[in-house]
Amino acid sequence: MKRLLMAALLTGAATLPATAPATATELVYGSWLGVTNKTNTDALVPYFDMVAEATGGDIQWEMIGGSQLANASGTPEAVGANMMDAGLVMAPYQPRMLPATNLIFSQSLVGEDLLASVGAMNETLMLHCDECHAEFAQNDAVGFAGYGVSPYLFMCRGGPRTIDDLRRMKIRGSGGGVAIIETLGGTPISMTGNEFTAAMERGALDCVLGSVQWLVSFGLMDVTDTVIDAPMGMGGPPIMMYVNRGVWEDMTPEQRQAHIDHAPDLVSMATFDVQIPADEAAVSQAKEQGITFIEGGPEYDAVMSERDATQYDLNIGNARDAGVEAPEPILDAYLASFDRWKGLLDDEGRDSDTFRRLLWDEVYSKVDPDAL
Structure with a gap:
């Protein structure tokens, strides 16, 4: 070319x-x-x-x-x-x-x-x-x-809060995120950034594990109800x-x-x-739009510790x-x-x-x- x-x-x-x-x-x-x-x-x-x-x-x-x-x-x-x-x-x-x-x-x-x-x-x-x-x-x-990118977070439809809520959910992940999803008991789904927003909208996905700025850059803002604010690894x-x-x-x-x-x-x-x-702007816009941010707490730290011990x-x-x-x-x-x-x-x-x-x-x- x-x-x-x-x-x-x-x-x-x-x-x-x-x-x-x-x-x-x-x-x-x-x-x-x-x-x-x-x-x-x-x-x-x-x-x-x-x-x-x-x-x-x-x-x-x-x-x-x-x-x-x-x-x-x-x-x-x-x-x-x-x-x-x-x-x-x-x-x-x-x-x-x-x-x-x-x-x-x-x-x-x-x-x-x-x-x-x-x-x-x-x-x-x-x-x-x-x-x-x-x-x-x-x-x-x-x-x-x-x-x-900043530590990955769970961005979800509905209102999951705990690890138990995420178990058996269909969650998009890539790289090390796949094993994190498996560690907490979710079902990892592989999709590119051009695919997962539409899948969330259709209900084919429950959550995306990714950078919070994806709320804007990939249009997840309109299909996300809850962000679980717990750092789940950087990749x-x-x-x-x-x-x-x-x-x-x-x-x-x-x-x-x-x-x-x-x-x-x-x-x-x-x-x-x-x-x-982009992270700062996405969080501000999401809160203005009414997306709920949930503090992750110790149970999410324990998932990362378990993942890190074996990864x-x-x-x-x-x-x-x-x-x-x-x-x-x-x-x-x-x-x-x-x-x-x-x-x-x-x-x-x-x-x-x-x-x-x-x-x-x-x-x-x-x-x-x-x-x-």
Whole structure:
């Protein structure tokens, strides 16, 4: 889908800026998120502008949202086949294609430290998971710039309050959320973000286990009556830059470096300009609309403790069965990195500038774009 755009023609060169490049490479990014979703508009598009500026206009990314090119599960194949040049990839939607990346996604991080989780996800993906990059290469792609979401909550029809109320309910989950649903006695249902809202409306689902901002971004606000405010694990990373390998290799080294140089900006924008304010806005709107928020309490903490006590061995076994050769070092690095990032952020600060700097210092300054 790469196209060379003539920046000057003999008949029109005088009307163009003197700094316009002779040619520019126009690349297409296909997002299955809605056209106005803020991950698209407030993170990816500004990132594309940064890359364009850093490359003197030689690399131009065009955003096409709303699943116009591929849906969530079809994105890895669409990118690998060069039906689009890059897209947003969720490993749980294609676990057979991306088993090592899905291993990271399947480990539910306990607590509410979103920033530490995002730092750990990027560090593990970029520096401690050679099998992740090997599977990207096997699928004709390169992957970087993961983001995370706040701890998952139960968003439900009706008025469930307790664990007993959720038992035998049909609950949409993905990644580590599936095992959490099983632990409390619910029935996990696998659906993409483009499907579960309609299923809730039809009554085919009772709850969705996910980020509270999905009330807005996926339209759950109109089909949800109750949110159970108990942190049920953080998972990820969704990979914002999953790029066709041929497209990546056709770039100059300087152009590839520009993408990596600004990856911390992309991750930081996705966190501070999208995820955090979107959570706050969704909660405020939901309360205004009359959705009931229920404090989870100790019984929900006990579910997470039970899940955490068993998830390491289960995830290791599932990953090995899926073809991951050495899953233990990946998870060990992930958990150690999560603890390390908590300390880093406590010591250095938790504002956006500090987070961006730490992502560069601790992760992306150590990435060789030519070796991806």
